[in-house]
Amino acid sequence: xxxxxxxQRIAAIDVSRLVAAIGVLVFHVAGTSLMPKYKxxxxxxxxxxxxxxxxxxxxxxxxxxxxxxxxxxxxxxSLSGRPRPLAAYYRDRLARLYPIYAFAVILSAILIAxxxxxxxxxxxxxxxxxxxxxxQQYNLTFNGALWSMxxxxxxxxxxxxxxxxxxxAGTDRFTTAAIIGSLLFRAVVQLTAGHTDTxxxxxxxxxxxxxxxxxxxxxxxxxxxxxxxSERTRRFAWWLIIPGALLGIGAKAAGPAFxxxxxxxxxxxxxxxxxxxxxRRFGSVAGPFALLGRASYALFLIHLPIANSLARLVxxxxxxxxxxxTLLVTTLGISIPxxxxxxLWVEMPLFDRLRASRNxxxxxxxxxxxxxx
Numbered sequence: 001x002x003x004x005x006x007x008q009r010i011a012a013i014d015v016s017r018l019v020a021a022i023g024v025l026v027f028h029v030a031g032t033s034l035m036p037k038y039k040x041x042x043x044x045x046x047x048x049x050x051x052x053x054x055x056x057x058x059x060x061x062x063x064x065x066x067x068x069x070x071x072x073x074x075x076x077x078s079l080s081g082r083p084r085p086l087a088a089y090y091r092d093r094l095a096r097l098y099p100i101y102a103f104a105v106i107l108s109a110i111l112i113a114x115x116x117x118x119x120x121x122x123x124x125x126x127x128x129x130x131x132x133x134x135x136q137q138y139n140l141t142f143n144g145a146l147w148s149m150x151x152x153x154x155x156x157x158x159x160x161x162x163x164x165x166x167x168x169a170g171t172d173r174f175t176t177a178a179i180i181g182s183l184l185f186r187a188v189v190q191l192t193a194g195h196t197d198t199x200x201x202x203x204x205x206x207x208x209x210x211x212x213x214x215x216x217x218x219x220x221x222x223x224x225x226x227x228x229x230s231e232r233t234r235r236f237a238w239w240l241i242i243p244g245a246l247l248g249i250g251a252k253a254a255g256p257a258f259x260x261x262x263x264x265x266x267x268x269x270x271x272x273x274x275x276x277x278x279x280r281r282f283g284s285v286a287g288p289f290a291l292l293g294r295a296s297y298a299l300f301l302i303h304l305p306i307a308n309s310l311a312r313l314v315x316x317x318x319x320x321x322x323x324x325x326t327l328l329v330t331t332l333g334i335s336i337p338x339x340x341x342x343x344l345w346v347e348m349p350l351f352d353r354l355r356a357s358r359n360x361x362x363x364x365x366x367x368x369x370x371x372x373x
Contacts (some may be wrong), residue, residue, distance in 0.1 A: 076166075111306070147202075
C-alpha cells in the first residue's frame with residue numbers, strides 16, 4: 001500500500017468515526033429532549049397526520065457497533081506492523097485514551113452535580129478505572145455514553161491473545177468463531193439473566209451482553225477486514241450488507257435482542273469495506289471531516305453531559321420537535337468546537353508528551369490510534 005492510499009484510507013476511517021459519533025449524539029439528544037424511542041410523535045404533512053413513522057434517531061445508538069468494528073480494524077493493523085513489547089503496547093493505549101477520558105469523567109460529574117443530581121464517589125472511581133462495565137448500578141450514570149469505553153478497554157486488554165489466536169487459526173476461522181461465540185453467549189444471557197432495570201438505567205441482560213464476550217463479533221469483523229484487503233473482501237461486503245442490515249436493524253427494533261449487535265457488526269463491517277474501497281473519493285473530499293473525525297473521541301466523551309445541561313434551559317412548554325431541534329443545534333454548536341479544542345490542545349499534546357517521555361515516535365498513521373470514539 002503506497003503512502004497516498006494509506007492517507008486516503010485514514011480519511012475514510014476518520015469520516016466513519018465522525019458518522020458514528022454524530023449518530024450517537026443525535027440518539028442521546030433525542031432521548032434528552034424526551035422524543036419517543038421507537039416511534040416519532042405525530043406530525044402533519046400536506047394536511048395529513050402521520051402517526052406511524054418509526055424513529056430514525058434511535059438508529060444512532062448503533063454507531064457504537066461501527067466504533068467497535070473500526071477499533072478491531074485499526075488495532076489489528078497497528079499490531080500487525082513492527083513488533084513491540086507488550087508493556088509498550090499497554091502504555092501506548094493508556095497514553096492515547098486515558099487523559100482525555102479522565103477529563104471527561106470529571107467534567108461530566110461536575111456538570112451533573114451542578115444540576116443537583118447526586119453523583120456517588122464510588123461511581124466516579126469505577127468509571128475512572130473502567131470498571132463500570134461490570135456494575136449494573138453505575139453503568140449508565142452521569143454520562144451514559146461512557147459504558148462503551150469499558151468494553152473497549154476489555155478488548156484492548158485481551159487483544160494480544162486474540163492476535164495470537166487469529167494468526168494461528170487464520171482470521172476467517174477466528175472471525176467465524178467470534179461471531180458464533182458472541183451469538184451463543186448473548187442467547188444464553190438473554191434466556192437466563194433477566195431484564196430487571198436498576199437506578200443506573202440498564203437491565204442485567206443488557207449489561208452482560210455489552211461485555212466483551214457479547215460484543216467480540218464486532219471487533220473480530222474489523223480485524224478480519226484489516227487482514228483481508230482483497231477483491232474477495234469486497235465481494236463478501238456486497239453479499240452481506242443487506243442481510244446484515246435486515247437482521248441487525250430488525251433485531252434491534254423488534255428482537256431477538258441477542259442477534260442485533262453481531263449482525264450490526266457485519267452490516268457496518270460491510271459498509272467500512274465499501275468506504276475503504278472508495279478511498280480515493282474519500283481522500284479528495286474528506287479534509288475538514290477527517291479532522292472532525294479525529295476529534296470524534298472527545299466529541300463522544302463530552303456531548304451527553306452538555307446535552308443534559310442544555311436541556312434544562314429549553315422551556316418545557318415548547319413543542320417536542322422544536323425542543324429536539326433546538327437542543328440538537330445547540331449541543332452540536334457547543335460540543336464540536338469544544339471537542340476540536342480538546343483534541344488539538346489537550347488530547348494530542350498530552351499523548352505526544354507521554355510518548356516523548358519514553359523517547360518514542362508518534363505513529364505516522366492515524367489509523368493506528370484505535371477505533372475508540
